[in-house]
Every structure is written in C-alpha cells, then in structure tokens.
Amino acid sequence: xxxxxxxxxxxxxxxxxxxxxxxxxxxxxxxxxxxxxxxxxxxxxxxxxxxxxxxxxxxxxxxxxxxxxxxxxxxxxxxxxxxxxxxxxxxxxxxxxxxxxxxxxxxxxxxxxxxxxxxxxxxxxxxxxxxxxxxxxxxxxxxxxxxxxxxxxxxxxxxxxxxxxxxxxxxxxxxxxxxxxxxxxxxxxxxxxxxxxxxxxxxxxxxxxxxxxxxxxxxxxxxxxxxxxxxxxxxxxxxxxxxxxxxxxxxxxxxxxxxxxxxxxxxxxxxxxxxxxxxxxxxxxxxxxxxxxxxxxxxxxxxxxxxxxxxxxx
Amino acid sequence: xxxxxxxxxxxxxxxxxxxxxxxxxxxxxxxxxxxxxxxxxxxxxxxxxxxxxxxxxxxxxxxxxxxxxxxxxxxxxxxxxxxxxxxxxxxxxxxxxxxxxxxxxxxxxxxxxxxxxxxxxxxxxxxxxxxxxxxxxxxxxxxxxxxxxxxxxxxxxxxxxxxxxxxxxxxxxxxxxxxxxxxxxxxxxxxxxxxxxxxxxxxxxxxxxxxxxxxxxxxxxxxxxxxxxxxxxxxxxxxxxxxxxxxxxxxxxxxxxxxxxxxxxxxxxxxxxxxxxxxxxxxxxxxxxxxxxxxxxxxxxxxxxxxxxxxxxx
Numbered sequence: 332x333x334x335x336x337x338x339x340x341x342x343x344x345x346x347x348x349x350x351x352x353x354x355x356x357x358x359x360x361x362x363x364x365x366x367x368x369x370x371x372x373x374x375x376x377x378x379x380x381x382x383x384x385x386x387x388x389x390x391x392x393x394x395x396x397x398x399x400x401x402x403x404x405x406x407x408x409x410x411x412x413x414x415x416x417x418x419x420x421x422x423x424x425x426x427x428x429x430x431x432x433x434x435x436x437x438x439x440x441x442x443x444x445x446x447x448x449x450x451x452x453x454x455x456x457x458x459x460x461x462x463x464x465x466x467x468x469x470x471x472x473x474x475x476x477x478x479x480x481x482x483x484x485x486x487x488x489x490x491x492x493x494x495x496x497x498x499x500x501x502x503x504x505x506x507x508x509x510x511x512x513x514x515x516x517x518x519x520x521x522x523x524x525x526x527x528x529x530x531x532x533x534x535x536x537x538x539x540x541x542x543x544x545x546x547x548x549x550x551x552x553x554x555x556x557x558x559x560x561x562x563x564x565x566x567x568x569x570x571x572x573x574x575x576x577x578x579x580x581x582x583x584x585x586x587x588x589x590x591x592x593x594x595x596x597x598x599x600x601x602x603x604x605x606x607x608x609x610x611x612x613x614x615x616x617x618x619x620x621x622x623x624x625x626x627x628x629x630x631x632x633x634x635x636x637x638x639x640x641x642x643x644x645x
Numbered sequence: 646x647x648x649x650x651x652x653x654x655x656x657x658x659x660x661x662x663x664x665x666x667x668x669x670x671x672x673x674x675x676x677x678x679x680x681x682x683x684x685x686x687x688x689x690x691x692x693x694x695x696x697x698x699x700x701x702x703x704x705x706x707x708x709x710x711x712x713x714x715x716x717x718x719x720x721x722x723x724x725x726x727x728x729x730x731x732x733x734x735x736x737x738x739x740x741x742x743x744x745x746x747x748x749x750x751x752x753x754x755x756x757x758x759x760x761x762x763x764x765x766x767x768x769x770x771x772x773x774x775x776x777x778x779x780x781x782x783x784x785x786x787x788x789x790x791x792x793x794x795x796x797x798x799x800x801x802x803x804x805x806x807x808x809x810x811x812x813x814x815x816x817x818x819x820x821x822x823x824x825x826x827x828x829x830x831x832x833x834x835x836x837x838x839x840x841x842x843x844x845x846x847x848x849x850x851x852x853x854x855x856x857x858x859x860x861x862x863x864x865x866x867x868x869x870x871x872x873x874x875x876x877x878x879x880x881x882x883x884x885x886x887x888x889x890x891x892x893x894x895x896x897x898x899x900x901x902x903x904x905x906x907x908x909x910x911x912x913x914x915x916x917x918x919x920x921x922x923x924x925x926x927x928x929x930x931x932x933x934x935x936x937x938x939x940x941x942x943x944x945x946x947x948x949x950x951x952x953x954x955x956x957x958x959x
Binding site: 460461478482484486487488491492495496497498504572576580584585586587588614616617618622623 | 789791792794796797798799800801802803805806807808813818820821822823886887890894895900901927928929930931932937
C-alpha cells in the first residue's frame with residue numbers, strides 16, 4: 332500500500348481526478364465529461380467510482396482529498412451552494428458525502444483559490460508569500476494569498492476580483508451591478524464592447540473573418556489589434572486601461588510580490604503584459620509598483636488539478 | 646515587580662505612552678507633543694525617558710512593547726521609512742534601537758493596522774475574524790484583518806485603501822495618481838470638491854459661516870447638507886456614491902463580516918452610515934451585501950494607544 336493524495340477538479344465541461352504521492356508526483360489521472368443532465372448525485376457517483384478504480388489500480392492508501400470547484404461555495408461548511416455549470420448542485424454537501432464514503436479528510440476550495448495555491452506551489456508564484464492569481468477568460472476570477480495563506484473571508488468567497496467597480500455607473504455586469512472589471516475586461520466583455528462599436532457603424536477587418544459578428548472573440552480582437560486595425564487597437568487599449576485600474580486596486584490593497592495572470596485572455600502574452608506593466612504604475616503611486624511582478628500563469632489548464640492536489644497536501 | 650506591557654502611539658501632533666497589565670488594563674499613561682523641530686533622536690530620547698519614568702512609577706517588569714506609527718514603514722525590518730509628520734525620521738530603525746535599550750521584544754505597525762487590531766480586540770469589531778477598518782479624516786487609511794490576522798503584504802504596507810481608484814482619470818491625488826478614494830472622499834477631498842463649485846459660481850449657506858471659503862471643512866458641508874442646502878446635499882451624495890464604490894470593492898475582495906469606519910468624517914454618524922449601507926448593495930451583487938455590517942469605530946482617538954497595546958499583547 333502506497334500513501335497517496337487525491338485531487339478532484341470539477342469544471343463546467345469536464346471533471347479530472349488524479350492520485351499523487353505525498354510530494355505531488357501525479358501517478359495516475361482520469362478525465363471525463365461533466366454530464367450535467369445526469370444531476371448531482373449521478374455525477375458524484377461517477378466521481379466516487381472513478382476514484383475507486385484509481386485507488387485499486389495504484390494499491391493506494393488514501394491520506395486526503397482536495398476538491399477544486401467553480402463557486403459559489405461555502406467552504407467552511409463544505410457546500411456547493413449553486414453552480415451555473417452544474418444544475419442541481421444546490422447547497423450540495425459534497426465534502427461531507429465524500430468524507431463519509433472514502434473515510435479520509437476532504438478539503439474544498441473554489442477553482443480560482445485552488446489555482447492560486449497551485450501557482451504558488453508549482454507554478455509562476457513559487458517562493459512568493461503574497462500573491463494574487465487572476466484568471467481572465469469568459470469571466471474574471473481570482474485567488475489571494477496574503478502572508479503565505481489563502482484568504483477566505485466570511486464564507487470562503489473572498490477574492491471576487493472580477494466584481495470590483497472600474498467604471499462608476501458603467502455597463503451592467505452579469506452579477507447585476509454596474510461597471511465591474513469582469514463586465515469590461517473579461518473575454519466576453521472585450522468582445523461585447525467591440526461588437527457594440529461595430530453595431531454603431533464602426534469598421535474593422537475582424538468583420539471579414541467571422542460569419543456573424545456575434546462570433547467575434549477577444550482573440551480575434553487581439554490579433555487585429557496586433558495588426559494595427561484601428562477599432563481593435565482602441566478596444567485593446569481601453570481593456571488595458573481598465574485592467575490596470577483593477578490590478579492597481581489589488582496592489583494598493585495587498586502589496587503583493589506578484590500578480591499572476593491566467594485564463595484565455597492572458598494567452599495574448601506580451602501584447603497584454605507589456606502595456607499592463609507600464610500602465611499599472613500610472614495608477615499605483617503610493618507603493619513602488621515596479622517592484623511588483625506581473626507574471627503569466629505557469630500551469631495553464633492544469634492549475635485546477637494541481638490546485639486540488641495542493642489542497643490535499645496541506 | 647508587576648509584569649506589564651507598553652504601548653507607544655506616535656502621531657503627528659502628539660505621542661502617547663501607556664503601561665498596561667497583560668490583560669490590557671491601562672495602569673498609567675503619558676501624552677506629550679511631538680516636537681518635530683527636535684529631530685528623530687531627541688524625540689526618541691524623550692519617549693525612552695517617559696517610558697522609564699512610567700516603569701519605575703509602576704515597579705513594572707516590562708514584557709513587550711507595541712508601537713503604532715503613521716507610515717510608510719517597513720514593519721519587517723522595523724523601520725520608519727519616512728513620515729510627512731516626523732521630518733528627519735528617514736529609514737529610522739526604531740524597533741532595533743528601542744529593543745536594545747529596553748531589552749524586550751518590540752513590534753511596529755502602522756497606525757491604521759494597529760487601530761484595526763484595537764477595534765477587533767476592544768472595539769466595534771469584537772468577535773469578527775474578517776474585518777476592515779477604514780479611517781476617513783484628512784486622508785483615508787485602512788487596516789485589514791482576514792481570517793483572524795492582520796494582512797501585511799510585502800513590506801507591511803498592505804491596506805492602502807485610500808488609494809484605490811474610484812474615478813478613472815479623476816482628480817489628482819496627493820500620491821500622484823488620479824481619482825483615488827482619498828482624493829475624492831477624505832475630509833480634504835469633500836471640502837475641495839465643494840469649494841471648487843463655489844469658485845465656479847455655485848451658492849451655499851456655508852459661505853456665510855466662514856471668513857474665507859478656504860476654511861470650509863467636511864463638517865460644515867455635512868451640517869449644511871442635513872439642513873437641505875442644495876450644493877451641500879449634492880456634494881454629500883456624491884461622497885456617499887464614491888465611498889460606497891470604494892467600500893464595495895473591499896467587500897468583494899475580502900468578504901468581511903464588518904467594515905468599521907473611524908476618523909473625523911465618520912463622526913457625522915447616521916447621515917453617513919444609513920445611505921452608505923443602502924448604496925453599497927447597489928455595487929455588491931455577487932455576495933449578500935446585507936450580511937456585512939457597516940459599523941462606527943468604538944475607540945475613537947484611543948484607537949492608537951489601544952492598538953499599540955494590542956500589538957504588545959500578541
């Protein structure tokens with residue numbers, strides 16, 4: 332019997348389960364689609380079945396299980412409160428159920444918190460005691476490590492970085508408030524601002540690259556901006572401006588050693604990072620902004636499963 | 646010999662020193678003006694002399710000293726980096742000097758962090774594990790307690806709440822950036838916005854109450870707003886709007902149990918707190934904002950010395 336830890340990464344489209352040694356070497360891993368039509372209990376049974384197969388395969392003695400899952404959660408009570416991607420998971424006591432069935436301790440964190448931990452332990456944030464992980468994709472999420480520890484807040488939902496206000500009375504966000512960072516600077520937000528301009532009559536080479544303007548993504552816009560398309564350049568610069576305000580707010584609040592950016596929009600690389608580093612220093616004058624590193628996430632799509640394992644290894 | 650702790654609160658105008666029992670009962674206290682023309686070493690000698698007198702008077706065996714001081718500091722290295730109110734205190738190693746002379750452990754925190762700790766231990770924040778202390782007076786400062794602990798950041802300057810951006814490209818702040826919460830909503834910021842309107846020709850009953858419009862303070866404006874003076878009402882409502890954006894940003898980031906407001910502007914009481922509670926929920930939709938308490942600080946001017954003692958008792 333080998334002592335091992337397990338990580339479970341529950342995403343909207345797929346679920347990953349891995350077994351690793353106590354020093355985080357992944358020995359085996361399974362990935363299967365999240366079939367949301369199955370309902371919470373069926374998905375849970377599948378998770379437990381797959382986990383059981385891996386344990387038997389590896390002849391493992393399980394020490395602990397870490398679960399990373401999209402929020403909102405109540406991590407203190409171990410509940411998935413509700414999930415847009417997992418219908419039927421309402422106040423679902425996943426920690427208690429898995430703990431009873433597997434008879435080992437189980438830890439739950441939201442996916443962005445888990446990714447922050449993973450980046451600190453295995454990725455771009457190694458060696459930092461104060462770091463912020465910000466993922467910019469369909470939405471904007473984040474995890475905060477201050478003085479070496481993840482910040483949780485009252486119910487474990489601290490770090491809702493996507494919902495700080497960057498434009499007073501700005502565009503309505505999916506959350507219901509106005510001018511949230513997510514509404515303006517997420518992949519969806521970038522595309523929406525661009526498409527609005529097109530609808531108001533602006534021209535761009537991006538139009539010829541899609542069948543329907545509703546198919547335009549932040550990637551199209553970043554590419555066209557790199558080529559000098561004026562509308563795309565405007566939208567990209569506006570994105571950098573508001574993103575630098577948002578990240579600047581995080582810096583004055585936390586004085587981190589580094590901000591680590593992940594998610595689809597961060598894949599634009601230096602086209603995002605270079606102007607962002609420059610502009611953050613316009614918004615942060617009270618602290619030496621140049622000492623704070625703005626880094627690209629090191630784990631990419633693996634951050635969920637490594638985050639879950641990092642939780643299990645704590 | 647009685648075992649005691651000491652607190653030293655170094656402010657711009659006065660310095661307070663207190664000796665207390667290990668359970669924070671203040672036994673004796675001295676307050677003297679900060680004579681800045683004397684230079685750092687002379688002030689330090691005065692602090693040590695006064696402390697020595699108190700120790701002898703109380704026949705105390707000193708266990709630990711806590712120091713609360715306006716920033717910027719480097720709390721990890723125990724330095725006062727520079728202080729607008731204490732000329733000559735440049736990278737001043739106050740912790741090391743006092744530790745050597747008094748031969749006890751010495752802890753340094755900035756005044757807002759110390760006040761946050763004091764409010765949690767003795768004031769309005771009793772029993773809360775996640776709380777934000779925000780002081781609104783000439784400037785806006787803050788201290789953050791997350792999961793039971795003060796957040797420090799890289800060099801101990803986390804919590805610069807006054808310098809989050811609430812108006813993109815807004816008015817220039819003393820720090821050099823634009824549209825900071827402090828520039829807009831501090832006592833100084835409130836008065837400045839009001840006086841600008843007067844200079845552009847607006848009328849207000851406040852004009853008849855001062856000899857010179859430069860003497861107008863936030864207090865005059867709050868009073869006139871309570872009486873229905875239209876310009877004062879406008880400026881006060883604008884203050885509430887931007888303050889609720891700033892505090893809303895803190896809430897989505899930290900998910901605290903409470904935000905505790907101190908400082909001169911908070912003395913306006915329910916005129917500030919009632920509309921603030923209402924408006925915060927317009928900006929915070931991702932979390933149940935109504936569960937987060939917005940409270941008035943309980944310690945007032947005593948927060949510095951109680952903060953210093955709380956540090957010494959840790």
